[in-house]
Amino acid sequence: MISCPIDHAKSLTLPIASPKTFVMKKLSLILLVSLFSSTVFAVGISAKRNRGETYKVAHLRNMSLKFNQPMGPFQSPEEPYIGSSNNVWDVKVPLKKLKIKEIPDLGSYADLENQFKILRDERFINKNSDFPRRSTWLYPDDxxxxxxxxxxxxLVDAHLPAPKKIFIFGxxxxxxxNARYxxxxxxxxxxxTYRVGDEAYVLDPAIEPARPLKLAEWNHLMGGDKKRFDFSLCHxxxxxxxxxxxxxxxxxLEKALEMQEPYLDYEWERLIELKRDPQAxxxxxxxWLMN
Known part of the structure; x- marks a missing residue:
């Protein structure tokens, strides 16, 4: 073993940081890592809106949680989230202004319906369970x-064109x-979302497990005929x-499965709560196959 000699006289002259300085540097490093990881690596953000809460307040609440910062007393829910000018929230527009032609055209409704059923029915998530699981269609809460x-x-793994993500706000x-109340x-x-000709369709078995929904139907099922909602059509x-x-x-894929995993337990517990049989x-x- 080769040992390295230490000059004790020189080592004693090195500056020693005060406990306060050390703590401040450590906190700064933690904050920097937190901000970097939260802006670079998507981990998913809750879609839940509390009873009596507007979507703008819910948005601001969730954006504040992102940086572990409480909503300030003079901060208005009208204020936009300060970040990339192209973030999903900031580019939202009314339904009539969506550029539908940017949505990939799958070619035929029959192909679209077939892919929808595969996505809905296939049990591909292997968890510590007696059987593989589907995505959490029966826990729509979040x-x-x-x-x-x-x-x-x-869909991409099946060599299909990558669908657009469609966000709705309101x-x-x-x-x-499948909801508690x-x-x-x-x-x-x-x-x-995919398009067939001039018609845009949304694949969302958590809302409608029977078939793909026309974009207007998707909007309608969430109350869009009574209130104005905004949309973002994204990468x-x-x-x-x-x-x-x-x-x-x-x-x-591992990260996506990690995001899905906690909701598998919530789904199981929800069915028990509703006095239904999660095993079945x-x-x-x-x-949807029993009706």
Whole structure:
């Protein structure tokens, strides 16, 4: 073993940082790492909107949580999130202004419907369970970002054109037999979209497991006929409203599965809470095949 001599006289002259300086540097490093990781690596952000809360307040609340900062007393929910000018939230527009022609055309409705059923029915998630699981269609409360990302990944793996991600913002409300109280409130929702000719369709089995929805129907089911909602049509790899809508780095399949994993337990628990059989419904007998 080769030892390195130490000059003790010189080592004693090195400056020693005070405990306060050390703590401040450590906190600065933690904050820097936190900000970098949160802006570069998408991890998904909750879509839940509290009862009585507007979508703008929910948006600001979630953006504040991103940086572990409380909403300031003089901060208005009208204020836009300060970040990339191309982030999903900032580029939203009314439905009539969406550039539908940017959505990939799958060619035929029959092909679209076939892919929808594959995405809906295939049990591809291997967890510590007696059987593989589907995406969490029966827990619509949250996790739409994970479901949409897994749909996109599977479609690309099947050598299909990458679908666009479509985000909707507003005081969203949807009726669901899979909800605790029969309905769900979101401040945003996301799914994947294809086009067939001039008609845009949204693939969203958590809302409608029977078939792809026309974009206007998707909007209608969340209350868009009564309130104005805004939309963002984004890059296939966009995950949540914090991301750049046009230029975003793809996350791995492992990361997408990691985002989905906690909602698998919530889905199982929800079915028990509703006095239904998770072993059957999450296995070979999903409700859409039993009706």
């Amino acid at each position: 996790g739409c970002f994970a479901r949409a990302e897994l749909m996109k990944t599977r 005081d969203l409300w949807v009726s669901s037999k 029969g309905d769900i409130s979101w401040w945003y929702h996301v799914a994947v 296939p790899d966009t995950v949540d409203p914090r991301d750049d809508c046009k230029d975003i780095q793809a996350i791995s 419904e999450l296995g070979a007998f999903p409700p």
